[in-house]
Amino acid sequence: xxxxxLEVSKIxxxxxxxxxxxxxxxVKVKSGSLNVVIGPNGAGKSTLIKAIVGLVPVxxxxxxxxxxxxxxxxxxxxxxxxxxxxxxxDNIFRTLTVRQNLELALxxxxxxxxxxxxxxxxxxxxxxxxxxxxAGALSGGQRQFLAVAMALATYPDIxxxxxxxxxxxxxxxxxILELLRELSNSGVAILLIExxxxxxxxxxxxxxxxxxxxxxxDGEASKLLNDPIVGEIYLGGKRLRAGG
Amino acid sequence: MIQHLLDGILVGSILSLGAIGLTMVMHILRxxxxxxxxxxxxxxxVALVFDQMFKVTMPLMxxxxxxxxxxxxxxLATIFSxxxxxxxxxxxxxxxxxxxxxxxxxxxxxxxxxxxxxxxxNLIGLIFGLNTKLYSQDIVFATVLSRDPLLVVKxxxxxxxxxxxxLMVIIHIVLSRTTFGYSLRAVGENPELAQVNGINLxxxxxxxxxxxxxxxxxxxxxxxxxxxxxxxxxxxxxxPVFAATIVGGIGSIYGALLGGFIVGLASNLALIILPxxxxxxxxxxxxxxVLLIRPNGLFGEARA
Amino acid sequence: xxxxxxxxxxxxxxxxxxxxAVLGLNLQWGNTGLFNGGVVAxxxxxxxxTLLLGGSPQPDHIAGFELFYPIALIGGMAIAGILAWVxxxxxxxxxxxxxxxxxxxxxxxxxxxxxNAEWLGGGAKGLRGFxxxxxxxxxxxxxxxxxxxxxxxxxxxxxxxxLEYLVSSPFGRLLRAIREDENAARxxxxxxxxxxxxxxxxxxxxxxxxxxxxxxxxxxVSPQDVLPTLTFQIWAMLIVGGAGNNKGAVLGAxxxxxxWTFSGWALSRFAPIEAQxxxxxxxxxxxxxxxxxMLLWRPQGLFPERLVVSQSSLR
Numbered sequence: 001x002x003x004x005x006l007e008v009s010k011i012x013x014x015x016x017x018x019x020x021x022x023x024x025x026x027v028k029v030k031s032g033s034l035n036v037v038i039g040p041n042g043a044g045k046s047t048l049i050k051a052i053v054g055l056v057p058v059x060x061x062x063x064x065x066x067x068x069x070x071x072x073x074x075x076x077x078x079x080x081x082x083x084x085x086x087x088x089x090d091n092i093f094r095t096l097t098v099r100q101n102l103e104l105a106l107x108x109x110x111x112x113x114x115x116x117x118x119x120x121x122x123x124x125x126x127x128x129x130x131x132x133x134x135a136g137a138l139s140g141g142q143r144q145f146l147a148v149a150m151a152l153a154t155y156p157d158i159x160x161x162x163x164x165x166x167x168x169x170x171x172x173x174x175x176i177l178e179l180l181r182e183l184s185n186s187g188v189a190i191l192l193i194e195x196x197x198x199x200x201x202x203x204x205x206x207x208x209x210x211x212x213x214x215x216x217x218d219g220e221a222s223k224l225l226n227d228p229i230v231g232e233i234y235l236g237g238k239r240l241r242a243g244g
Numbered sequence: 245m246i247q248h249l250l251d252g253i254l255v256g257s258i259l260s261l262g263a264i265g266l267t268m269v270m271h272i273l274r275x276x277x278x279x280x281x282x283x284x285x286x287x288x289x290v291a292l293v294f295d296q297m298f299k300v301t302m303p304l305m306x307x308x309x310x311x312x313x314x315x316x317x318x319x320l321a322t323i324f325s326x327x328x329x330x331x332x333x334x335x336x337x338x339x340x341x342x343x344x345x346x347x348x349x350x351x352x353x354x355x356x357x358x359x360x361x362x363x364x365x366n367l368i369g370l371i372f373g374l375n376t377k378l379y380s381q382d383i384v385f386a387t388v389l390s391r392d393p394l395l396v397v398k399x400x401x402x403x404x405x406x407x408x409x410x411l412m413v414i415i416h417i418v419l420s421r422t423t424f425g426y427s428l429r430a431v432g433e434n435p436e437l438a439q440v441n442g443i444n445l446x447x448x449x450x451x452x453x454x455x456x457x458x459x460x461x462x463x464x465x466x467x468x469x470x471x472x473x474x475x476x477x478x479x480x481x482x483x484p485v486f487a488a489t490i491v492g493g494i495g496s497i498y499g500a501l502l503g504g505f506i507v508g509l510a511s512n513l514a515l516i517i518l519p520x521x522x523x524x525x526x527x528x529x530x531x532x533x534v535l536l537i538r539p540n541g542l543f544g545e546a547r548a
Numbered sequence: 549x550x551x552x553x554x555x556x557x558x559x560x561x562x563x564x565x566x567x568x569a570v571l572g573l574n575l576q577w578g579n580t581g582l583f584n585g586g587v588v589a590x591x592x593x594x595x596x597x598t599l600l601l602g603g604s605p606q607p608d609h610i611a612g613f614e615l616f617y618p619i620a621l622i623g624g625m626a627i628a629g630i631l632a633w634v635x636x637x638x639x640x641x642x643x644x645x646x647x648x649x650x651x652x653x654x655x656x657x658x659x660x661x662x663x664n665a666e667w668l669g670g671g672a673k674g675l676r677g678f679x680x681x682x683x684x685x686x687x688x689x690x691x692x693x694x695x696x697x698x699x700x701x702x703x704x705x706x707x708x709x710x711l712e713y714l715v716s717s718p719f720g721r722l723l724r725a726i727r728e729d730e731n732a733a734r735x736x737x738x739x740x741x742x743x744x745x746x747x748x749x750x751x752x753x754x755x756x757x758x759x760x761x762x763x764x765x766x767x768x769v770s771p772q773d774v775l776p777t778l779t780f781q782i783w784a785m786l787i788v789g790g791a792g793n794n795k796g797a798v799l800g801a802x803x804x805x806x807x808w809t810f811s812g813w814a815l816s817r818f819a820p821i822e823a824q825x826x827x828x829x830x831x832x833x834x835x836x837x838x839x840x841x842m843l844l845w846r847p848q849g850l851f852p853e854r855l856v857v858s859q860s861s862l863r
Contacts, residue, residue: 090437096430
C-alpha cells in the first residue's frame with residue numbers, strides 16, 4: 001500500500017468557475033491515519049470533501065489517489081477508486097430498511113458481498129437486530145453506525161466523513177469518533193470534518209485548519225491542541241463553533 | 245351507486261398507471277411535468293398505428309381474443325407502443341429537460357413541460373386529425389352483472405383492471421425486493437447520497453422515464469380501449485393524474501397507485517350529486533380537499 | 549384610412565390589456581419565482597366580476613348589481629385576489645409543484661364552472677347585460693375605442709410604475725432574496741410563505757384588472773374567453789420579454805400578440821380550405837415552440853433583466 005493514500009494539491013473548486021469556494025487548498029492523507037479538518041463556517045470544509053468525490057467541480061489543482069492522478073472523478077464511481085464518502089446528517093436512506101441500505105452499498109463492491117455483509121454485521125451487532133426496520137427509525141448514533149457500515153461495504157482505502165458527530169449526544173459522539181480511530185488503526189485512512197474540536201484532536205493524527213477557502217495551519221493534532229497561538233485563534237476562549 | 249363504484253375503479257386503474265410514472269419523475273427531477281399526460285396520448289396513437297398495420301399484414305391476428313374487443317394485433321401493438329413511448333420520454337428529456345437542468349434553471353422545467361405538451365398534443369392533432377378514433381369498430385356489448393340494481397361492465401374493462409393489478413404487483417416486487425428498485429427509491433430520496441453509493445444518476449433518470457413512459461403507454465391504450473382515442477386525451481387526463489399524485493403524496497409510488505383509484509372513484513361518485521358537466525372540476529376539488537385535510541397526501545413526506 | 553387607425557387602436561387596446569396581465573405574472577414568476585399555471589382564472593375572475601357587479605339585472609341570474617363602474621372594476625380585482633388568496637394559502641407552504649398544479653386546476657375549474665353555472669356566469673352563452681361606461685356620450689365607434697385605449701394605457705402605466713416602485717422597495721429586494729435563496733431569507737427572520745402569498749395575491753389582482761378591462765372593452769365575457777390558451781400566450785409574452793424585467797414584459801406582450809394575430813391572419817388567408825380546421829393546432833404548436841426554444845436558447849428573454857444573480861452563484 002502506498003504511503004500517501006490521498007493527496008490534494010492546491011485545488012480551486014466551486015459550483016461556478018468564477019467564484020471558487022476553495023482557493024488553493026492542499027491536504028495529504030497518509031495510509032491508516034486519522035485526519036481532521038476544522039475551521040469556521042463557510043471555510044470550505046464540506047466543499048473540499050465534495051470536490052474530492054466529484055460532487056463539486058475542480059477548476060485547478062491536482063488530486064492524487066495512491067500516487068495516481070485522477071482527473072474528474074465521477075461520484076458514482078468512487079468505490080472503484082477505493083474511496084467512501086459519508087455526508088453530513090442525511091447519510092442513510094431513511095425510507096429504505098437497514099438491510100436495503102446495506103445491500104445498495106454492497107452493490108458497488110467488486111468482491112463477495114454476502115461475506116462482506118456478514119463481516120459488517122459482526123462488526124456492528126446493533127444493525128443485525130434492526131435489519132428489517134426503516135433506517136429513518138434508527139437513533140442518531142445507530143444511523144451513524146449504519147452510514148459507516150455502508151461506507152465500509154466497498155473495502156475502501158480512505159473514508160471521507162462530514163461531521164459524523166453532528167447532532168449526537170456526547171456519549172454517542174465519543175463512540176463514533178473512537179470507532180473511526182479504531183478503523184484507521186486497522187489501515188483505513190480517514191479524512192474527517194469535525195466541530196467537536198477537542199475530542200477530535202485528542203484522537204486524530206493530523207489536523208488541518210481551513211478558513212476562507214485556504215489552508216491556515218496544519219500539523220500534528222496533539223501539537224496543535226497544545227499550541228498556545230493556535231489555541232487562542234482557533235480553539236481558544238471564543239471557540240469558533242464550526243458548522244457546515 | 246354500485247355502478248359508479250365499478251366504473252370508478254376501472255377509471256382509477258388507468259389513472260394509477262399514469263400517476264405512478266408522473267410521481268416518480270416529479271420526485272426525482274423535482275418539477276410538475278405537465279407533459280406526462282401527453283405520453284398517454286402518444287401511447288394510444290402509436291398502438292393504433294401498429295394495430296392497424298398488424299391487422300393488415302397479419303389478418304389472423306385481427307381476431308378478437310375471447311369476448312374482448314382486444315385482438316392479438318393490439319396486444320402486440322401495445323408492446324411496441326410501450327417501447328416507443330418510453331423512448332420518446334427519454335428523447336424529450338434529452339431534447340428539453342436535461343438541457344434546462346444543466347443550465348441550472350430547474351424552476352423553468354415546469355414551463356418547458358407545458359410548452360412541450362402543447363407541441364406534442366397539437367402535432368398529434370395535425371398528424372392524426374382532430375376526430376375520434378377507435379381500436380375496433382365492432383360494437384362491444386356490456387355484460388350484465390345484475391339486473392336489479394342494473395350493473396353492467398365491459399369485459400375490456402375487466403381485462404384492463406386485471407392487467408393493471410398484475411403490473412402493480414410486479415412494480416411492488418421490483419421496488420421492495422430488487423437492488424434496482426432500491427436504487428430508484430434511493431435516488432428519489434437523496435440523489436447526492438445515491439450517487440456516492442454507486443448509483444449512476446443519469447442512468448436512473450433514464451430508467452424512470454422509460455418506466456413512466458411505458459406505464460403511460462399502457463394507460464393510454466386502456467383509455468382508448470374503454471373510451472375513445474382523440475388528441476385531447478392528454479389535456480383531459482393531466483389534471484386527474486396530477487390529483488392522483490397529490491392524493492398519494494408527491495413522490496410516493498404506492499400513494500400514486502392508491503391515489504389513482506381514489507380519484508377515479510371520487511370522480512364517479514361525485515356524479516351522483518353533481519351534474520355531469522362539472523366532472524372536469526372534480527379533480528381540482530379533490531386537490532383542494534387533500535390540501536385542506538392532509539397536505540402531504542396519504543404517504544407523502546413534507547419536503548421543501 | 550380610418551379602418552387602419554381603428555385596427556391599430558383595437559390592436560393596441562388588446563395588447564395593452566394583455567401587457568397588464570403579463571406584468572402581474574412577472575411579479576409572481578419573474579420577481580418571486582412563483583409558477584402560475586392558471587393565469588386565465590384570475591384574468592377571468594376580474595372579467596366576470598366586473599361585469600357581474602357593474603351589469604344590469606338579468607332574469608334567472610344573480611348578475612346585475614349596477615354598481616358605479618370603478619367600484620365594479622375594483623370588485624372584479626378583489627374577486628381575483630380572493631381566489632388567489634385561497635389557492636395561495638393552501639399551497640405556498642409546500643414544494644413548488646403544488647402551486648403549479650393547483651393554479652392549473654383552478655383555471656380548469658373556473659372555466660368549467662362558468663360554462664355550467666348559468667345562474668352565475670350565464671353558462672356557455674356568456675354574460676350579457678353590461679353597459680359600457682360613458683357609452684351614451686361617446687357612442688360605440690372609433691371615438692369610444694380611442695378614449696378607452698387611453699384609459700387602458702393609463703392603467704398599464706400605473707401598473708408599471710407601481711411594480712417598478714415595488715421592485716426597488718425593500719419588499720422587492722425581499723422577493724428576490726426569497727427567489728434566489730429561500731433558506732437564507734428565512735434565516736434573516738423573514739417568513740417566505742407570507743411574503744410569497746402577498747406577491748401572489750398582488751400579481752393576481754393585477755391580472756384581475758386586465759380581465760376587468762377586457763370584459764369592459766367587449767361588454768361581454770364567455771367561457772371561450774377563459775380557455776387555457778390565454779395562459780399560454782401570457783407566459784410566452786413574459787418568457788420572450790424576459791422574466792424579471794417589467795419593460796421586457798410589456799414589449800413581449802406586444803410582440804407575441806402581434807405574432808399571434810399575424811399568424812392567425814396569415815393562416816386563414818393562405819392556408820388551403822381543407823386545412824382551415826387545423827390553423828388553431830398550428831398556432832398552438834408555434835406558441836409551444838416559442839416557449840421551449842426561448843427556455844433552451846435564451847432563458848433570460850430577449851430583453852433581460854440587467855442584474856441577474858443566479859442561484860448557483862450564491863451557493
